[in-house]
Amino acid sequence: MAQSPRTAPLFLRPASYRQRRRRDAARLLPVIGVFLLLLPVLWAPQDTFYRDTAPDGIYLFVVWAVLIGLAMLISRSLTATDEDDPEAPGDQGLGQ
């Protein structure tokens, strides 16, 4: 820690800035997931007469696979650069 008492900087170094955006992405991912998984509700398969188990099933598994892939990318990039962010706040806010 450089000086004490110190004030939070207004702008961050690019590395720290990227790190915070990666954290935002990690927070956002489940929200996207919930949206995509609730989408079939709007298609209302119970009211249609299509045979929609197979297409809906494929949609759900594709969404699932995409979510897993994104989660892997995000968690890898987060752990790889976890240590080198001296400006890391606690868990108080969503970043400046």
Added chain:
Amino acid sequence: MPFNILVLSCLAYVIFLFGVAWAAERRADRGRLGWLQSPLIYTLSLSIYCTAWTFYGAVGYAARSGLEFLTIYLGPTIVFIGWWWILRKLVRIGRQQRVTSIADLISSRFGKSNLLGVIVTVIAVVAATPYIALQLQSVTLSFSVFASPTDDGFAPPGTEATAVWVACGLALFTILFGTRNLDAKEQHHGIVTAIAVEAVVKLVALIAVGVFVVWFMADGPADMIARIDASEIADWNLQPGRWAGLLFAAGAAVICLPRMFQVMVVENADERHLATASWAFPLYLFAMSLFIVPIAVMGLERLPATANPDMFVLTLPLAEGQGGLAMLAFLGGFSSATSMVIVESIALATMVSNHIVMPVWLRLRPAKAVSGDVRRLVLLSRRISIGVVLGLGYAYYRMSGGSTALAAIGLIAFVGVAQFLPAMVFGIFWRGATRIGAALGMTVGFIVWAYTLFLPSFGADAVIPAMVFIDGPWGIGWLRPRALFGVSTMDPLLHALFWSMFLNTAAFLTGSLLTFPGPVERMQGAAFVRVFDTTTGSPRGWQRGLAEPEDLLVMSQRIMGDEDALVFFEAEAKRQGKAGYLPDPTPEFMARLERRLAGSVGAATAHAMMSQLAGRATVTVEDLMAVASESAQIMEYSARLESQQEEVTRTARALREANEKLMQLSIQKDAFLSQISHELRTPMTSIRAFSEILTEGDLPPELVANYGRIIHDEAKRLTRLLDDLLDLSVLENGTVQLNLGLSNLSQMIDRALASASHTKPERSFVIHRDLPMENIFIRTDADRLVQVFINLISNARKYCDATAPELRISVRQKGGRVTVDFVDNGSGIAKDSQALIFEKFARLTDQTRAGGAGLGLAICREVMANLGGTISYLPGQGGAAFRVAVPLRLERKAA
């Protein structure tokens, strides 16, 4: 397959798992954790989420309701890919507070309240019964499907007998597996590794059946899709309420289920593993779910309409004549059920023993709690709890008739454990959450769940009379269990989920807003909510100097075990800059000790036990201000000052101790000079006097002989004294010649006991030895080591003041060192003298009743230093206790 071969293969599989667990435990004991703590093992152990419900029940679920079964795996997926929100915080809190279970987490968050611990434990045990019944039912069903009579006409037992045997077998297995020892931190490497192996078995089995169905029974994916379109479940019935509700319930359950909490938080060895599990665990669920619909479709197509869809995974390969595949599927299902039952009952047993048995015992026998053998009590209560939990599961299985769809039973348990969610999530994000609110919320939620879902699951007239379902209790229509407040259009499960969660959260929030938290509660709340804010110190509350460190050590030994407690205390003393085993009872030390104990018996119990010795914990205004202050800079600055000050304090303490020791040594030196001149002069005087008399001649011969003997004795005493002094100076200079060789420790102790028996031969000693442990060959200087033993044993003979004196000699081998403890049952050595006894001419009593010059222990210390070992005084063993530690193989020093 013949029934007896089936049972044999199950046993063989269980023994194999046992071997895996045993090997992993051995590895962990040797400190070679390596891959035992890899993210892969962590992720695989999380797969106990997939129980027999997934393995058998998911296919049945898909055959009944189409794609709805996916919610059970999509809910956890969302929680895991959203690990940055909740799981990361939970794991950090779990590690920082040494949480032992979900009950411990909630009780600890709300001021280490035992009431909450009891509520959570009761809910968890009741909610687990349907879930365990599900496992029993699936194993029993798979036995009845798979087993055929043996060749000699031995028919398999009926389903009820099978269920009893399965329950007993699982209970025995879990007790053997999970309660062999009481860990300092509730981590079980053996079990986690065994579960990881089971995770692989069930995944491979399910995928093998799936591959068989898609590529061998059907003609690949395209044909499979065509078959799905042609099947009964081609047009699935998505009910929006159930779809969203089940996503929520499954997401809640993956955090709140006691066994998930156990593997996810308690067994977590490294927070980074969670980052890997955040995508790897959803991937596992994905792989488990991929072939469920094809298996269900093929089962509906090929098998008779009477076949139980819950057993398709097993009956489909059987019907196709694939015996090997069916066996694999059977073992997969068996794995799913056993791993779930083991971890669930261990987690529940920990909760019962820490939050119900220990507090009750602490209240009934407060004095014994700090001195009695707590470890045995804890282990015993855990074993009994495991039996009780499985017994309850069996009772539920019998009462529900064993014929319900597996998924329907599992969902009852999910909604039950979801009642922890408001208290837990609000507890870690909102500092305003209070104990009363949490207790109210969980109690209300539990009652609503029991009334609308759990009790009705036994069927009408079983617990709740059929009339109540139709007219409500006492004719009050809006209290009907399936239509609370007149909501009658909802699906029963959704109805129970909605009302229990709504009323739970409402009661929790109202209670929290209206009540005021106590000081400990506020401290804990701040520590939990701001767990990532590293400048917030851990809550302290113990006052300096109220507890005797020796009493604390005695209590810790009862809980953590002798060795671990001594190691912990020694490390703490070193941290304070002190030598020996007894640190000062500073608030920091007390807080660390409490947290360490909490790892064994839970926060609430540890807190209560510490209070027995240290008085009530108080929270000072400064503590509260330190937590409440939002200004991180000031905190950080003062933390830095504090650490500097700590450093200074530590140095000052070391200096003070050194100074004190010097002063005492100087006094001792003076005493030594007068002592030595006295010791030398006494024999000299008598030698001179008697030789004068002799020179006068003219004495009767018997007098001459007598005087001559006196002169001889006195000269011998002089020589011995000079020998000792010489020995000491040689040893201190390190110029001593060591006579290294291999010798048996047991024989050395025999020799020492024989030689020492000449000291005070009139006292009879009871000697306790552990002959098998003593049978070690040590490469050392046997004569020198025996000299030390003789000294210690004769000291015990001289100074032990018990009326029926006993001496316990215990030997332990650890790493490359052997420790030999000599413990007698006398009154021991006073605390302020313990630092001095190894100094030259330190004799604790002024009277020279023992007739030594006070060099014995000083020589021992020097001998041990020359043998590359140590000798130290062990406090808190109920008498004078000395520990001799020698290296197993002493290498000759490079000359």
